[in-house]
Amino acid sequence: MTTVTHDPAAPGPRLESRGIRLGDVLFRGVAVAAAAGTTALLGLIAYKVIEQAWPSIEHFGLSFVWTEAWDPVKDNYGALTFVYGTVVTSVIALLLATPISIAIALFLTEIAPRRVAAPIATMVELLAAIPSVVLGLWGILVFGPWVARHLEPWLQDVLGFIPLFDGTFYQAGMLPAALVLTIMIVPITSAICRELFARTPRDLTDGALALGSTRWESIRGVMFAYAAPGIAAAVLLGLGRAFGEAIAVAQVIGGSDNIHTSLFAPADTLGSRIASQYQGATTPLQQGSLLYLGAILMVISLTTNVAAQFVVRRFEKQRRAA
């Protein structure tokens, strides 16, 4: 750093200019340190989580991931129940949230007049601002009982021939968890879709309309084709959020050590199992196994997230080139 202040081109080491330069160098140094620290933090998080899970990783190996077991008495653990719970709740949430989000985004950009669209967009944003623990409180005390009393009997009547929709009705289970997750990811995906649709060049859609397409045909043929990678990224971001949500799910999913076929039955996701049992771990192996679940969750959600970021960046590059 001192070499910078002894620049031979400078007219002589006056005290004043030296002080000013020092300020620049210092400020730059602090900013660099902050940026480097943030990058290092990401690596440190991954290292620390895996380090804590190590007793279990060492003991059970990779087969932990596809073993269905959670037996504190025999000190034998596996993650399959929770991986299954995480994937099934998140995929259901995604299947419901994606069409709803696209529909909301279309309503806001194509159908509603500006005067109506702005306040509704704000309200959908506010839905994302509700803390997950409050949504979980509502989920366990109000929504779950409603699902058990009305939605699940109806689903069994209509779709009961599928084993997924056949079983005892519970107030807390996989279905209310998936629905609460849907509520959490709709605002995220619909906000991204809205921006994508709003930025679709008007002349493209207008061209389709001028050629005699109906509004929907121009949306499906032009807008969707244009926004498809962006929609994929939005869906991935929503999926990452659904995978990682622990609290609201822990409140409404009920908790279970085993996989049940029925969506009505209690279950657990990776996040919900950690949140509900972190205090009760008695043996080092049990605690290590809980944190192993955390490590699996970290890997899954980081992969989803990085994939989403790459889709977004490629899409942006492609659009700038076009």
Added chain:
Amino acid sequence: MSEITPAGADPFDITVRSNGLGRRRRVEKSLGFLAILSAVAAVGVLALVLGTVLFKGIDSLNLNLFTEPRPLFGQEGGIADALIGSVLIVGMSMAFAIPVAVLVAIYMSEYASVRVATFLRLVLDVLNGVPAIVVGIFVFGLLVVGHGQSAVYGAFALSILMLPMVARATQEVLDIVPRSQREGSLALGVTKWRTTWNIILPSAIGGILTGVVIAVARVAGETAPLLFTSAIAANAISLDVSHALPTLPVAIFVFSESPDPGEQAMGWAAALVLIAFVLVMNVLAKIFAGRKRRQLEGS
């Protein structure tokens, strides 16, 4: 064009078939109806949740709620201890996160090359996607093991969640500060760091505040990181941040799993207080965002 309309799937192809116009109109109408229905459903769920929290929480909303700590066994009580704990922990997390976040953003927009800035943007976005509960596990392993829980560790965990949100918001607004402001200042012989500090940051302050307010609203409701760092706390009002302090989200989480109707009522009241705070912060964010736009348009 050729990229987005694969051969054989030309969207304009449809228009050649002029028959079936009635059916196409019907499709159009019913899909429009579904779109409206979806928007109504989203707004309806929001109204339902907010309405339920208001309706169930308002009964327990009295002065005691803000002056008394949580009751031990079914007596009368409030949530003052959790409220104070939340304020202290969120306040500390702001003190940890905001300076670092602003510095990272300054580095990205004022110093870093395009490649480095792009990489840092990816780092921040990935950090933003790390599940809150994983951050909790991280801080548990880094600090809590061997030292025990403390409000400071809780604040550190929340600041990790806040950092990428504030840094991205700041960087985005720094990028739209006009070049002419920087060049004018530098041309007058002002050093780079003084230019950044006295010229660029003040004109970006509206955008930074918007980011801060949204981040605060979000971390104030975070439960998962606090479960590992500041959850095992007494039901008593305390200002000692070196020990675990109770917080609103953790209190709501515990109340929500209680079979006792009295505790559930406390949960609704705490939820009402938390939601009110989050809504106020979101309104503030809108106001700051408006200020940012005016300011940048004015310059």
